[in-house]
Amino acid sequence: xxxxxxxxxxxxxxxxxxxxxxxxxxxxxxxxxxxxxxxxxxxxxxxxxxxxxxxxxxxxxxxxxxxxxxxxxxxxxxxxxxxxxxxxxxxxxxxxxxxxxxxxxxxxxxxxxxxxxxxxxxxxxxxxxxxxxxxxxxxxxxxxxxxxxxxxxxxxxxxxxxxxxxxxxxxxxxxxxxxxxxxxxxxxxxxxxxxxxxxxxxxxxxxxxxxxxxxxxxxxxxxxxxxxxxxxxxxxxxxxxxxxxxxxxxxxxxxxxxxxxxxxxxxxxxxxxxxxxxxxxxxxxxxxxxxxxxxxxxxxxxxxxxxxxxxxxxxxxxxxxxxxxxxxxxxxxxxxxxxxxxxxxxxxxxxxxxxxxxxxxxxxxxxxxxxxxxxxxxxxxxxxxxxxxxxxxxxxxxxxxxxxxxxxxxxxxxxxxxxxxxxxxxxxxxxxxxxxxxxxxxxxxxxxxxxxxxxxxxxxxxxxxxxxxxxxxxxxxxxxxxxxxxxxxxxxxxxxxxxxxxxxxxxxxxxxxxxxxxxxxxxxxxxxxxxxxxxxxxxxxxxxxxxxxxxxxxxxxxxxxxxxxxxxxxxxxxxxxxxxxxxxxxxxxxxxxxxxxxxxxxxxxxxxxxxxxxxxxxxxxxxxxxxxxxxxxxxxxxxxxxxxxxxxxxxxxxxxxxxxxxxxx
Amino acid sequence: xxxxxxxxxxxxxxxxxxxxxxxxxxxxxxxxxxxxxxxxxxxxxxxxxxxxxxxxxxxxxxxxxxxxxxxxxxxxxxxxxxxxxxxxxxxxxxxxxxxxxxxxxxxxxxxxxxxxxxxxxxxxxxxxxxxxxxxxxxxxxxxxxxxxxxxxxxx
Numbered sequence: 001x002x003x004x005x006x007x008x009x010x011x012x013x014x015x016x017x018x019x020x021x022x023x024x025x026x027x028x029x030x031x032x033x034x035x036x037x038x039x040x041x042x043x044x045x046x047x048x049x050x051x052x053x054x055x056x057x058x059x060x061x062x063x064x065x066x067x068x069x070x071x072x073x074x075x076x077x078x079x080x081x082x083x084x085x086x087x088x089x090x091x092x093x094x095x096x097x098x099x100x101x102x103x104x105x106x107x108x109x110x111x112x113x114x115x116x117x118x119x120x121x122x123x124x125x126x127x128x129x130x131x132x133x134x135x136x137x138x139x140x141x142x143x144x145x146x147x148x149x150x151x152x153x154x155x156x157x158x159x160x161x162x163x164x165x166x167x168x169x170x171x172x173x174x175x176x177x178x179x180x181x182x183x184x185x186x187x188x189x190x191x192x193x194x195x196x197x198x199x200x201x202x203x204x205x206x207x208x209x210x211x212x213x214x215x216x217x218x219x220x221x222x223x224x225x226x227x228x229x230x231x232x233x234x235x236x237x238x239x240x241x242x243x244x245x246x247x248x249x250x251x252x253x254x255x256x257x258x259x260x261x262x263x264x265x266x267x268x269x270x271x272x273x274x275x276x277x278x279x280x281x282x283x284x285x286x287x288x289x290x291x292x293x294x295x296x297x298x299x300x301x302x303x304x305x306x307x308x309x310x311x312x313x314x315x316x317x318x319x320x321x322x323x324x325x326x327x328x329x330x331x332x333x334x335x336x337x338x339x340x341x342x343x344x345x346x347x348x349x350x351x352x353x354x355x356x357x358x359x360x361x362x363x364x365x366x367x368x369x370x371x372x373x374x375x376x377x378x379x380x381x382x383x384x385x386x387x388x389x390x391x392x393x394x395x396x397x398x399x400x401x402x403x404x405x406x407x408x409x410x411x412x413x414x415x416x417x418x419x420x421x422x423x424x425x426x427x428x429x430x431x432x433x434x435x436x437x438x439x440x441x442x443x444x445x446x447x448x449x450x451x452x453x454x455x456x457x458x459x460x461x462x463x464x465x466x467x468x469x470x471x472x473x474x475x476x477x478x479x480x481x482x483x484x485x486x487x488x489x490x491x492x493x494x495x496x497x498x499x500x501x502x503x504x505x506x507x508x509x510x511x512x513x514x515x516x517x518x519x520x521x522x523x524x525x526x527x528x529x530x531x532x533x534x535x536x537x538x539x540x541x542x543x544x545x546x547x548x549x550x551x552x553x554x555x556x557x558x559x560x561x562x563x564x565x566x567x568x569x570x571x572x573x574x575x576x577x578x579x580x581x582x583x584x585x586x587x588x589x590x591x592x593x594x595x596x597x598x599x600x601x602x603x604x605x606x607x608x609x610x611x612x613x614x615x616x617x618x619x620x621x622x623x624x625x626x627x628x629x630x631x632x633x634x635x636x637x638x639x640x641x642x643x644x645x646x647x648x649x650x651x652x653x654x655x656x657x658x659x660x661x662x663x664x665x
Numbered sequence: 666x667x668x669x670x671x672x673x674x675x676x677x678x679x680x681x682x683x684x685x686x687x688x689x690x691x692x693x694x695x696x697x698x699x700x701x702x703x704x705x706x707x708x709x710x711x712x713x714x715x716x717x718x719x720x721x722x723x724x725x726x727x728x729x730x731x732x733x734x735x736x737x738x739x740x741x742x743x744x745x746x747x748x749x750x751x752x753x754x755x756x757x758x759x760x761x762x763x764x765x766x767x768x769x770x771x772x773x774x775x776x777x778x779x780x781x782x783x784x785x786x787x788x789x790x791x792x793x794x795x796x797x798x799x800x801x802x803x804x805x806x807x808x809x810x811x812x813x814x815x816x817x818x819x820x
Contacts, residue, residue: 304719461782546703579807591705633704633714635752636807646714646721654702654714654721 010055010166011104012289017044018097019355025089026358032081035074042071047155048096057109060099066120067092073124086184090359121594122179142626155224157199159246160222165196167248168221173241181211187237189219190369194410195230196223196463215241220248292385295346302335303629303648309335310650314335317446321437343384343535350428351379353392357399357426364403371410371421372403381428383435387529388508394502398439398525399424401499406443406523416440416520434511435531440524446517448474455480473612475515475523479503507661510536510553536630538657541606543587544596547655548619549628554660556607556614558622563601575616577607582617585663590642608660615664632656674788675791677763677798678745681733684762686791686798693746693753695761698738712757717746724755730806756806765798767790767791772800 024041028034045068067089073079082163095113157167170192174184185208192198200220203213223230227245233259234243309332316328354376365372384389407422408414414420427438448471455461455477461469469477479499506513508531517523530536530553538549539558557578566584567574573584584605588595597620605616628647633640644659675686676695701713701724710729714721726742728735741760746753770787789804 300719500714593705633721634721634723636754637704637707637711637714640704643704646702648716648719648721652716653700654716656702656704656714 001551006055007103009289010051011100014048014100014103015466017048018093018100020044021048021093022359023091023355025086025093026362028081029086029362030081035077038071038075038081042075044066051191053110057099057103059113060096062102062111063092063096063099066117066124067096069124070120072206080238082194084180084397085123085236088116088123090362092116092120093553095123111637122626151320155332157220157222160292165222165224167199168223168227168230169218169246169248170221170230170234171216171218171244173237174215175241176215178215178239181213181414182209184237184239185209185217188234188240189563190236191233192219192221192223192230194369195222195225195233233243233443247429251301290345295342296413299342299346305335306339307648307652311652314650319603322569326393337608345384347382348385348388349379350381350383350388350391350398350435351386354379354426355427356392357395360396361399361403361424364400368404369409370403370407372407373421373423375423375425378428380434381430383529384531387435390505391527391529394505394527395426395437395439397499397502399426402439402441402443402523402525406441406445408444412444430531435529437527437529438524440522441526442522445519446478446515446521447519448473451475451477472514472516475517478515479513482566487623510551515564535627538628539625540649540655541587541593541604541619542623544593546591546593547623547649547653548587548591548615549626549655550606550660551606551644551657552625553611554608554649556609559607559616561605561616563603566603573607580614582614582616584609586618587658588618588620590663608662608664610664613664615660617658617660617663628657671765671769673769674764675798675800676745676761676765677765678743678758679760679762680727680731680758681736684796684798685758685801686765687745687747687801687803689764691747691749691803693748696744696746696755698742698744698757715744715755717753717755720753722746722753722755724757725807726757726804728757728759747803747807749807751809754807765793767793775799 021041021044024037024044028037028041031037038120045064049061049064049068052058070079070085070089070290074081074085077375079085092113093115097109099111102111124565153372161167169336172185172188174181178184182449191199191206198219198221201208202218202417208217221230227247231243231245234240238665294411297588309328311330312328316324357376358374361372361374403422407424408416408418410420413422422441422443424439424441427436429436429441451474452461452466452469455474456463456466460477460480479502506527506529511528514526515523516526537552538553540547540549543664561575565578569581573580575584576582584603587593600620603618603619605612606619607616607621609615628649631646631648633643633646641661643656643661645657647657649655674689676689676692677686678685679685696715696717699715701715703713704711704723709726710727712724712726712729714723726735727733732752736759738757743758744755745758745761745762746755771793772791775787775790785798786802787805789800791798791800
């Protein structure tokens with residue numbers, strides 16, 4: 001079957017459906033009783049299945065089918081939504097995504113998914129079973145397991161008692177029909193360990209992990225939390241039949257036991273159920289899909305037109321022909337409008353990048369045992385496609401960083417009187433000709449002293465420098481390469497690769513990143529990006545007979561300096577510029593420009609900036625400010641020193657764009 | 666017989682006294698000399714970049730590439746835009762002479778001793794009537810590996 005022509009469409013639409021499934025699943029996690037959401041997921045999955053089957057991707061279709069069965073169970077209220085079930089569904093969506101990626105790269109979309117399929121099937125069958133048995137299940141709390149306390153444990157308990165902590169004996173009974181007992185036990189332990197320490201468990205932890213127990217297990221638990229708090233936290237884990245908590249007294253085995261019978265699941269869920277806004281309906285948009293390559297071609301053609309327009313304007317000015325002039329002026333105006341439209345067509349909402357973060361944060365907060373609430377603001381903000389393509393990875397890094405290093409673990413947060421749930425805000429907005437993206441967290445903030453110590457020990461700065469640095473400058477140190485203040489290296493971050501890469505990527509996009517932080521109350525990483533990469537404002541300068549363009553974003557100002565005002569320090573030419581000593585860089589020497597002009601008594605200097613450092617670029621004359629189209633030098637000439645690209649001037653000649661960052665050490 | 670007589674179309678150009686050939690499918694266009702913007706701190710044979718209908722295209726001087734000495738540009742000087750490994754590179758040659766068809770079988774391996782051009786750059790020699798063409802291996806000529814080495818030596 002000739003399906004190639006549909007392949008692109010298939011991949012595009014599959015991605016859209018998968019994204020929508022992802023989004024809806026996250027919604028569902030927030031409001032598990034909202035069956036209309038399940039319906040939407042089901043529809044997306046169903047369409048995906050149909051498309052995959054038509055295109056002949058059996059694995060994709062099969063997995064989608066399994067997922068659909070589970071969703072169908074949920075829709076018919078046979079399966080209950082809980083985080084474990086969602087985990088499995090999320091995993092299968094991950095697999096589906098991987099398959100689609102494989103297909104888009106020319107693969108066959110085959111993938112070993114037996115594990116996920118098994119889990120899905122388990123949910124499908126198991127939970128349905130659960131539903132039938134539910135009525136007969138009656139709570140029975142039998143103290144069949146007793147705790148064996150050895151010498152070591154006894155000492156621990158005694159010590160903790162001396163410290164004013166409470167020792168509890170907790171008996172947890174799982175529901176008889178619980179499918180994944182080990183997982184439940186794990187969840188209970190996780191909850192407990194957020195508030196205190198499990199000293200002992202019966203049966204032993206290994207036995208629990210291997211599900212070698214009936215329905216009950218007991219733990220000895222040291223904490224400063226109140227009894228009812230522990231109880232409610234543990235009861236939040238689903239499929240828990242009962243929790244019995246008693247203060248542990250070694251001598252008397254007969255305790256006043258507090259018995260909590262769980263509320264009916266339905267009841268507790270109903271109370272949390274709230275009016276959710278009706279799902280946004282898809283308005284029939286009047287849009288068509290256009291390949292980005294075509295837009296690029298359009299842009300290139302238009303750029304040529306702009307260059308010819310420049311020539312035409314020049315000619316008409318020379319000829320003084322009024323009708324010609326009029327026509328040329330009108331053409332200029334129209335093409336100006338056209339330019340705006342073409343640039344706008346390349347703008348994409350940043351949503352494309354942002355909408356993968358909720359999933360990521362969910363996963364990370366689980367892996368790191370932290371509770372995190374991600375707020376996203378301004379996802380409609382539009383950016384040029386080229387920027388969108390590049391900004392994803394740096395943002396992933398920053399968010400991971402905020403979760404791993406920024407947000408403290410729940411215990412610590414509680415100790416510092418903060419809400420247990422840490423919050424991270426991702427915010428995008430326009431301002432002037434730039435787009436800002438702020439990533440703020442309410443975590444621990446950056447410890448100036450710690451950063452400085454690390455910087456000193458890694459010889460990033462010297463002692464004298466360290467004392468003079470402002471807070472801001474200290475924070476910026478964490479973005480120098482090989483720097484990590486994390487005490488422990490985790491999977492997520494801490495290896496010291498990352499922030500320097502983030503910084504480089506953002507700077508290569510013509511943007512910059514600043515850090516603000518307050519110890520104990522959080523940090524804000526603020527990224528400033530140009531609206532578009534393809535057209536930038538530059539200052540055109542002449543060095544001997546060659547023209548170069550310096551991006552306006554790095555220029556502070558221009559100056560004409562008399563020869564006698566130039567000072568010498570350590571055999572380097574410097575000038576006194578508004579009270580600070582600025583080194584001069586002769587572009588003629590750096591760029592090996594052949595000398596044709598005689599030296600002037602005045603130096604024309606462009607003062608450029610990199611971070612807080614200044615330098616004066618000595619040129620021969622200023623031509624003026626201009627908007628130019630940024631072009632790459634191509635693969636053959638990649639990595640030329642101090643040149644970041646090229647542009648085509650009105651006369652058709654190529655001018656090179658200087659990368660002033662490379663000129664400042 | 667018909668199956669064996671596979672022919673290749675080549676562009677023939679002049680460098681100094683000799684004639685060179687490259688397959689026509691590797692050639693995008695042939696341009697007259699236009700303004701070339703020098704790119705600082707690159708290999709000596711990189712002449713610079715040109716504006717090729719809105720695309721910034723690097724240009725190398727084949728004479729310098731093959732150490733054949735320099736010659737001033739004149740009316741017959743051409744820039745052959747070659748397309749290798751998805752990159753466009755302009756080659757400055759003394760003159761573009763001809764487009765020829767020749768039989769694949771008439772290609773002979775490069776002579777063992779070639780004093781003018783580094784033997785690596787030559788993929789074969791073709792003799793048509795009394796003319797001798799040196800077939801260039803453009804991938805080698807435009808290999809960026811060597812450029813990187815040069816850059817490292819310079820820095």
